[in-house]
Amino acid sequence: xxxxxxxxxxxxxxxxxxxxxxxxxxxxxxxxxxxxxxxxxxxxxxxxxxxxxxxxxxxxxxxxxxxxxxxxxxxxxxxxxxxxxxxxxxxxxxxxxxxxxxxxxxxxxxxxxxxxxxxxxxxxxxxxxxxxxxxxxxxxxxxxxxxxxxxxxxxxxxxxxxxxxxxxxxxxxxxxxxxxxxxxxxxxxxxxxxxxxxxxxxxxxxxxxxxxxxxxxxxxxxxxxxxxxxxxxxxxxxxxxxxxxxxxxxxxxxxxxxxxxxxxxxxxxxxxxxxxxx
Numbered sequence: 001x002x003x004x005x006x007x008x009x010x011x012x013x014x015x016x017x018x019x020x021x022x023x024x025x026x027x028x029x030x031x032x033x034x035x036x037x038x039x040x041x042x043x044x045x046x047x048x049x050x051x052x053x054x055x056x057x058x059x060x061x062x063x064x065x066x067x068x069x070x071x072x073x074x075x076x077x078x079x080x081x082x083x084x085x086x087x088x089x090x091x092x093x094x095x096x097x098x099x100x101x102x103x104x105x106x107x108x109x110x111x112x113x114x115x116x117x118x119x120x121x122x123x124x125x126x127x128x129x130x131x132x133x134x135x136x137x138x139x140x141x142x143x144x145x146x147x148x149x150x151x152x153x154x155x156x157x158x159x160x161x162x163x164x165x166x167x168x169x170x171x172x173x174x175x176x177x178x179x180x181x182x183x184x185x186x187x188x189x190x191x192x193x194x195x196x197x198x199x200x201x202x203x204x205x206x207x208x209x210x211x212x213x214x215x216x217x218x219x220x221x222x223x224x225x226x227x228x229x230x231x232x233x234x235x236x237x238x239x240x241x242x243x244x245x246x247x248x249x250x251x252x253x254x255x256x257x258x259x260x261x262x263x264x265x266x267x268x269x270x271x272x273x274x275x276x277x278x
Contacts, residue, residue, distance in 0.1 A: 053135035
């Protein structure tokens with residue numbers, strides 16, 4: 001992210017690719033070490049571009065791949081702490097259980113109702129919150145009245161939607177026909193909306209280094225924040241531009257990294273998923 005100046009970003013909201021997720025990113029990484037190297041390199045660059053006292057939020061979770069469970073949350077936490085960040089908090093994002101059926105994994109107990117056959121289905125993800133040092137609250141005295149007014153958090157939302165808890169019950173992006181994010185592991189707009197309101201001020205800059213379908217930039221734009229977004233999958237360019245109404249603000253930048261086979265990334269994943277499907 002050499003385009004971004006040191007300490008010029010006030011908030012990071014992102015969701016790294018789910019490590020080789022069977023239905024989203026099959027075989028994206030050669031192995032788990034390659035995934036961890038990506039996170040390690042990224043965390044050090046994020047520390048460089050993030051302003052002192054500001055926050056980086058990662059939406060992620062442990063992954064089950066080919067029968068093996070990978071401790072993604074623990075390893076991402078370790079790598080980001082090694083880069084110099086403080087561990088500030090963890091929010092548990094809980095999805096509605098009504099959208100999950102008993103899978104072959106959790107259904108083993110039904111076939112074998114005895115101890116040691118228990119493998120639960122997952123309906124939660126982690127929102128990991130890290131901080132670069134400590135925030136200087138005297139910064140509020142430097143803000144103009146409009147920025148303060150536009151940054152004020154709705155106490156009704158804070159209370160009625162239970163933002164004050166470490167568990168957020170938010171419906172995930174459902175696999176409905178015709179949705180813009182078809183085939184994309186997008187998070188719901190409610191997640192970046194809360195994080196941007198809770199950890200940035202009006203007019204500040206939000207970064208998403210794994211932009212995906214552009215949700216973070218869209219919400220940042222709607223909330224009066226500038227933004228940076230990086231994406232390697234060029235097949236998502238039309239989707240991102242459509243989500244942003246073809247007009248991201250002049251003080252925001254969308255950057256596509258033209259990597260090897262980038263133009264075929266989404267199509268390649270879809271073919272792999274369809275090949276595995278019965």
